[in-house]
Amino acid sequence: MPRLLALGIESTAHTFGVGVVDSDGRILSDVKKTYIPERGGIHPREAAQSHARNAVNAVREALADAGVKIEDIDLIAFSQGPGMGPCLRTGATVARTLSLSLGKPLVGVNHAVAHVEVGKLVTGCRDPLILYVAGGNTLITCLVERRYRVLGETLDIAAGNCLDHFGIMAGIGPMPSAERLAQSGREVRPLPYKVKGMDVSFSGLLTAAEKLLRDGAPLEDVCLSITETVYSMLTEVVERALAYTGKNSLLVVGGLARSRRLSEMLGSMCSDRGVSMYVVPPDLAGDNGPMIAWTGILQYLNGQTLTVEESVVKPRMRIDEVEVGWRG
Amino acid sequence: MERLDFEEGEVLRVGAESVIKAVRWRGLELVRKHRIPKKYRRPEIDERIRRSRTIHEAKTIVTLSENGVPVPLLIFLDIAGSSIYMQRIVGVEMRDYLVDGVDFSGAAYELGRITGLTHSLKISHGDLTLSNILVAENGKMWLIDFGLSLFNATLEDLAVDLHLLGRSLESTHPSLHRRFMEMFMSGYSEVAGSAQLSKIMEKVAEIRRRGRYVVRAGT
Ligand SMILES: Nc1ncnc2c1ncn2[C@@H]1O[C@H](COP(=O)(O)OP(=O)(O)OP(=O)(O)O)[C@@H](O)[C@H]1O
């Protein structure tokens, strides 16, 4: 089979990412343009406008970095969901335009599947249990009968979102601020620890942490308490899922895969259980174009392309909507 | 108090939170469920969680036994040792019982009934997955593992049980999921009534719509 080249466009939230990847799994370029809100959290419409302004340059840079011409690209992949509607639509529009003008196939990629697939690609792990933890997602999943099945997830807000929101509220900004300050924390205060089966719930904990701070607890202590509690809960549900499925490897993907402390806890639990742990490297942990391009190649080879009419974005797309026809 | 002369035997299972060991006591076959310390967690958090779950599990087992829900009999609670000694159930976990071709409709119906009974006491299980349901050789079913259960459970807590059970089936036995839940629901509504069942299913649907992709806008 001749080598294929894919251009992948990621635009679910803060990051507009473009990457070029080949069918041997080589990442040829990885360009990221990140929207940083002036204050507070993300404003979807502003983010989408920022993505639209950056799009042309990001595509150009990604091609130049990869040393390829636009005509050499065999397929265009984009993140179809889940994510913020306005941001997704910007990426989809760019992808459709490229696909139509070049006459190249269009592939719609599930953002969560892409995080998992790029993690498998670069760590080389096989048939793992997967923890996907990020700003907008908290998910435990594994491949069963050709779909990524959800074993556990958040019942309200995502782990990253909880820590980001706390940081913004406390005036220190989003992650990794809370984790950095936690290092000088001294006392762990009790916070709601809500695990239900393999699901977690963080909203009560966030409210309680904010209250602790208002009541005068030292910021470092609250940072320590919130990070330790969130990571303990995550490690516990992953251990539950490992016990339940009997898997002997764990893959950690998503923005929070960069957290040193979370990896340390998961690593300690895994070594006690005799499970091997794989963590996606930091540059591919957050949202990025290469993961979309790589998953686009897998789907393309599996015959999963879209017509323009089918390419509407799906802000609430589920990971188990995608049929996985490639190897585990 | 007279010393309890438990004779500890082999390890039967290593669960996610605990080690289950066979124990003999005065001719009775028991198990000890020991919630072991977790090294990954700070001791302040770890001790609080293990202690409260151990106490909680014991309370729930007692309440459910008294109300006719099939759970192992509680024999002894050792809070300092974060251990529960209880009746040993000889059976298989529902997850392993559901092999290809098994006729599960009776089991699903019965599980629906005992879940309905538990819920009618305003108690939620909190971890209703296929590994926390034991099926004995004679087909009798037992509920275990109540560390995450709640008294005075809200409609949401009860709905989470059905959500967890459904997802546990979907994730490991996708092809059985629908039929199993249908039979489960008919058993459940026999005990809890069909009005309660539809209320709870509405809540389950709501839970499933939530949490999918939530980003809060800035403060
Ligand atoms: N009373 C009992 N009699 C026989 N077997 C039991 C009993 N209690 C538990 N077991 C076995 O041990 C396993 C683990 O027990 P339990 O679910 O209570 O512990 P756990 O550590 O909370 O498990 P997990 O968190 O992995 O669900 C059960 O799935 C079952 O196979």
Ligand SMILES: [Mg+2]
């Ligand atoms: Mg259990």
